[in-house]
Amino acid sequence: MNYFRHLIESKGAINLIGRMFMLLERFGMTHRRSIQAMRRIVEVSGRYGCKPSFFITADLLDHHKCLVDLISTHEIDLCLHGYHHIDHALLSRRDQTEEIRRGVEEFRRLGIRIGGFRAPFLRFNDDTPKAAVDSDLVWVSNTCMLSREESCSSLVNGSDSARNLLEGFYTGKRHSDEPSIPFLRCGCVDIPVSLPDDEMLIDRIKIQDSAKLARIWLDMLDGAHRDGELFNFIFHPERVPYVSEPLEKLLQKARSHGDVWIASLDDIGKWxxxxxxxxxxxxxxxxxxxxxxxxxxxxxxxxxxxxxxxxxxxxxxxxxxxxxxxxxxxxxxxxxxxxxxxxxxxxxxxxxxxxxxxxxxxxxxxxxxxxxxxxxxxxxxxxxxxxxxxxxxWRWPGRYRSALAISVDVDAITLFDFVRRVYWFLKYR
Structure with a gap:
């Protein structure tokens, strides 16, 4: 699919123009805003004994040494988002293995151990878990599952933009048929991602009130707790102004249940x-x-x-x-x-x-x-x-009824990173 056609079809032409101005607002020419947002995530998570899982490309680490400083001084579960931010659904097993291995080697060169991988754009194919295993990784987190809570599914199904993203771009399973729990695929643990995420709700459905966002994600947490499943809460640092309050409420609610396992994705994959x-x-x-x-x-x-x-x-x-x-x-x-x-x-x-x-x-x-x-x-x-x-x-250790993971996709640090991201995306099409 042509990159710009995908953007127009999935976001809409008017939304695409608005997104350009949005990027100018959310990202600066330096790393200051992004690093502040990431520190905020770690600060809120740390108050509840939560180690968030950050997915970062090796290319970003190479361009922004400040990320290495952040990682070394905070409790973060660092995970691979590829070497470059490209579409793995279009790559062969050999090409994916080469891309993932390059990323793993770059992380190791910096003294960082990683256990798992998430494909950029949540796009993958049947060879992706095989490539992860070929690269000595234990788990991936790619498969999308739309919450079956009515407050969530009705919002997504009622939005052309959100539905186009879910049905035309992501790869997922029907939550109505399948529980949101990890599963083994080709010897690799696949930890599902819970939708709707911040992009769907904030940018596509246009819910920008933190209290409303919190209610939606709290419904997802309660549903996972009721059914003994995993809520893998995914968002991006650039939306922290909207997500910070819901994140705190989620962790508060999980703690109040008393039997929710708040775990990193690496701990879940190993378990x-x-x-x-x-x-x-x-x-x-x-x-x-x-x-x-x-x-x-x-x-x-x-x-x-x-x-x-x-x-x-x-x-x-x-x-x-x-x-x-x-x-x-x-x-x-x-x-x-x-x-x-x-x-x-x-x-x-x-x-x-x-x-x-x-x-x-x-x-x-x-x-x-x-x-x-x-x-x-x-x-x-x-x-x-x-x-x-x-x-x-039972699905979870330690007498826990359900599980909650906080996963953060770091796709860019500065505005210049978006330009480079488009370049690498087009190069691999």
Whole structure:
């Protein structure tokens, strides 16, 4: 897609002209405004024990040594945004690997360790996670998920500009079908991005009142907490005048819940990689008690999921062994006509899955009575209707119900960076 055609189609010609004046207002000829905004983000986040994840291109680090000073003196989870700010959706695996590796090597040269990557423009293809793994990275954060909260989805669907960005440019999943949780793709953890973000709401839908923005993002936080999911809050430093107050309210609300894991994306990526290796080694019944052997250590994430939705966290004896009482075998039983994708989805959600000859012996069962094309959420709803409690490796460690991450895309520091960004974008088209 031609760059300028994309800008006109996604933003609108009038909005594009307005954006030019907006850039003049938000960015200066020096790094002062951007560095002040980034310091403000770190200051607000730090008050709540939050380490924000900053995505920066190696090219920006090379041009602005002040960024290295900021990173070295503050608690920041630094992540790669590529070497240049280009469209990875158009690149082959080899070209993406070369681009990502160059960025990783530049960060290492400066003594900075990174664990993850986000593609510029949130544009990627099937080779992107492979290229990240080829570059020794653990995770990516590219897939977009529009919140299913009515206050959010109705705003985006009611705006041509925001909808064009979502449907015509970003790559995403339907939040109505898929929960907002990390998933493994080609051996790489993909941590989804939560929409609507600051660009959609502030620049495209034109909501510039901080109180209104806060209400929208608080709805997203509450929805993630209700469903046990991740709210990956993404924004840009140049919009800090609008976002600073909502950011503080988000962190306050997350702290008030008491069971929201406020984590960096690097911590989430490492956790999900670790969790993927958890397994049930044996479940042995004796007089209504089940001895459960697992390979987990001290993560406090094994639960009994009760039919009423309550999660009962279990304590183990120090070697990954648990003893539970249950009226039925606390597993999901599947019949032979259940597809392999269904079984894999259930296992990724942490359930013990067993072939089942007698459906009356297990707490939950999936068989030919259920549609074969059930969505991810549809499968979870079936298990929630179990006849007894079901064992499960929960999504998050430390007895947390849900997770919140603060991720900041640093696309430019000065006005000159935007000019260079357009140059590199066009060069790789």
């Amino acid at each position: 999900w990689k670790k969790r993927a290796a958890f397994e049930f080694r044996s479940i042995v019944e004796n007089c209504g008690k089940y001895t459960v052997e697992t390979n987990i250590s001290d993560d406090h994430c094994l639960v009994l999921q009760h039919p009423d939705g309550r999660m009962e966290f279990l304590e183990h004896n120090g070697n990954g062994t648990f003893v539970v009482e249950a009226p039925l075998r606390p597993v999901v039983g599947v019949s032979q006509d259940c597809g392999s994708e269904t079984v894999l989805c259930l296992k990724k959600e942490g359930f013990p899955v067993e072939s089942c000859a007698d459906p009356y012996m297990v707490a939950s069962v999936l068989n030919g009575c259920h549609p074969r094309d059930l969505s991810h959420r549809g499968l979870l709803n079936v298990v929630r209707q179990a006849n007894g409690p079901v064992l499960r490796f």
